[in-house]
Amino acid sequence: MSTPTIGVLALQGDVREHLAALATADALARPVRRPEELAEVDGLVIPGGESTTMSKLAVIFGMLEPLRERVRAGMPVYGTCAGMIMLADKILDGREDQETLGGIDMIVRRNAFGRQNESFEATIDMAGVEGGPVEGVFIRAPWVESVGGAVEVLATHDGHTVAVRQGNVLATSFHPELTGDHRVHALFVEMVRAGRS
Amino acid sequence: MSTPSTSSVAPQPETGTARVKRGMAEQLKGGVIMDVVTPEQAKIAEDAGAVAVMALERVPADIRKDGGVARMSDPDMIEGIIDAVSIPVMAKSRIGHFVEAQVLQSLGVDYIDESEVLTPADEVNHSDKWAFTTPFVCGATNLGEALRRIAEGAAMIRSKGEAGTGNVVEAVRHLRQIKNEIAKLRGFDNHELYAAAKELRAPYELVKEVAELGKLPVVLFSAGGVATPADAALMRQLGAEGVFVGSGIFKSGDPVKRAAAIVKATTFYDDPKVIADASRNLGEAMVGINCDTLPESERYAQRGW
Numbered sequence: 407m408s409t410p411t412i413g414v415l416a417l418q419g420d421v422r423e424h425l426a427a428l429a430t431a432d433a434l435a436r437p438v439r440r441p442e443e444l445a446e447v448d449g450l451v452i453p454g455g456e457s458t459t460m461s462k463l464a465v466i467f468g469m470l471e472p473l474r475e476r477v478r479a480g481m482p483v484y485g486t487c488a489g490m491i492m493l494a495d496k497i498l499d500g501r502e503d504q505e506t507l508g509g510i511d512m513i514v515r516r517n518a519f520g521r522q523n524e525s526f527e528a529t530i531d532m533a534g535v536e537g538g539p540v541e542g543v544f545i546r547a548p549w550v551e552s553v554g555g556a557v558e559v560l561a562t563h564d565g566h567t568v569a570v571r572q573g574n575v576l577a578t579s580f581h582p583e584l585t586g587d588h589r590v591h592a593l594f595v596e597m598v599r600a601g602r603s
Numbered sequence: 604m605s606t607p608s609t610s611s612v613a614p615q616p617e618t619g620t621a622r623v624k625r626g627m628a629e630q631l632k633g634g635v636i637m638d639v640v641t642p643e644q645a646k647i648a649e650d651a652g653a654v655a656v657m658a659l660e661r662v663p664a665d666i667r668k669d670g671g672v673a674r675m676s677d678p679d680m681i682e683g684i685i686d687a688v689s690i691p692v693m694a695k696s697r698i699g700h701f702v703e704a705q706v707l708q709s710l711g712v713d714y715i716d717e718s719e720v721l722t723p724a725d726e727v728n729h730s731d732k733w734a735f736t737t738p739f740v741c742g743a744t745n746l747g748e749a750l751r752r753i754a755e756g757a758a759m760i761r762s763k764g765e766a767g768t769g770n771v772v773e774a775v776r777h778l779r780q781i782k783n784e785i786a787k788l789r790g791f792d793n794h795e796l797y798a799a800a801k802e803l804r805a806p807y808e809l810v811k812e813v814a815e816l817g818k819l820p821v822v823l824f825s826a827g828g829v830a831t832p833a834d835a836a837l838m839r840q841l842g843a844e845g846v847f848v849g850s851g852i853f854k855s856g857d858p859v860k861r862a863a864a865i866v867k868a869t870t871f872y873d874d875p876k877v878i879a880d881a882s883r884n885l886g887e888a889m890v891g892i893n894c895d896t897l898p899e900s901e902r903y904a905q906r907g908w
Contacts, residue, residue, distance in 0.1 A: 417870055418633040418654060420626075439871070454630045456654040456690055463652060463870055487630070501649070501689060522691065522713035523736050525623045528616040545627050546691065546713070564616075584626045 410598040413438035413447035417463040419455020423583035431591040441472040449482040449598035452489030477509040482574040484594040490577035509575040511554030518549040532561040542580035624738035624758035628822035638849040642687035651862035655691040658684040663767025664850035673721040675703040699725025708737040719906035732756030746784035750805035763904040764827015769891035771828040788814040832868030832881040839872035856886030
């Protein structure tokens with residue numbers, strides 16, 4: 407099977423870490439800032455960053471609708487932290503004008519785990535990831551407040567949902583790209599491969 | 604202190620780790636951090652797409668004008684800004700004033716800038732930044748200085764530039780200096796790295812890490828003198844992963860427009876058409892100061908050691 411091309415939404419955030427993680431997981435990784443770049447990828451990662459900034463830039467540079475269309479059409483997408491917020495159908499504690507792409511029938515609470523002083527690392531058991539728990543790096547992280555029937559909960563921490571999947575869309579509150587463990591990215595690359603075949 | 608448990612039970616969640624502190628800065632990359640002095644300005648910054656705000660009582664241009672000792676801001680003022688916005692809030696402590704830093708940590712700011720823009724409290728020592736849960740950003744004019752700050756626990760580095768001048772020349776100098784010194788290290792063999800560490804006055808382990816990575820082990824932003832969208836894009840093309848804008852926005856004719864324009868140019872820093880569009884009709888930029896006419900005592904970049 408040929409190598410899938412996976413984009414990383416590069417409006418703002420920890421793009422480089424995701425590009426590196428995807429490359430390790432055997433994907434062709436490239437940054438995506440424009441609609442024509444989006445058209446060329448088989449799957450997309452929405453990185454960690456500041457979700458209000460990302461949302462604003464997506465609107466200003468005409469990326470919001472093309473992104474929504476691709477997600478609706480079934481393109482595999484993986485969002486971490488701010489990316490998870492972008493993939494939520496509904497958000498709490500966001501800005502009133504904050505746009506999301508949607509894609510997962512869930513309500514996400516922004517900065518739910520607290521400010522930076524409360525940011526933490528913990529080990530997380532994640533369904534679909536073989537070989538023991540993953541290292542979870544949570545930075546001003548959101549959690550999933552509630553999910554619809556079609557959403558699979560893949561991991562929880564302290565009673566809160568921190569990893570979910572609905573069809574081709576995957577989201578984690580934490581940042582596997584900041585660790586040397588790229589099994590979650592490998593899982594996503596597999597989703598993209600399966601989506602293409 | 605109790606000995607950490609060695610049992611096989613999953614470790615407890617841990618706050619304030621190097622990964623969490625440095626990782627926070629990674630999330631700010633590609634973004635603009637704006638100086639604000641009121642909750643209203645903080646909201647303007649957030650509306651414009653800032654990734655974070657720096658809460659302070661006076662922007663550097665006013666600190667220059669007013670003179671006197673510049674200190675940490677009033678906690679009420681910082682809390683007012685924390686309450687006003689949902690994005691991360693940073694605040695400045697004086698160099699070596701670890702009690703100001705303790706206060707800022709207790710207020711719940713997301714990042715502390717141990718800043719040369721304020722009047723230094725210690726002419727020998729910077730704060731021990733490992734002792735804090737809140738991460739620190741520090742200024743640097745060259746690689747050795749950056750690595751000394753990282754050795755002290757800084758989780759993010761910015762060029763010092765010459766704050767409050769609206770003149771980008773010093774930020775360019777500092778960023779080029781850091782980049783050139785990193786490039787030079789890349790060419791050294793293992794024998795030479797020991798002497799390089801001595802010359803840089805930085806720990807050998809960090810020097811070796813930089814030589815291997817080809818970059819700092821923490822995020823590098825630019826600060827000091829950015830006043831226009833093109834300035835911000837220039838700093839990014841020179842290798843800064845994001846920019847701080849101090850006086851440049853709220854000392855200009857139309858802060859709302861200028862803030863949004865600098866955000867756009869920072870994202871599309873390599874696209875002159877976007878930068879051109881962002882640069883149109885912004886009104887007056889802040890009045891600049893020529894750095895070579897600044898007396899020694901007014902050069903903030905020389906503060907810190």
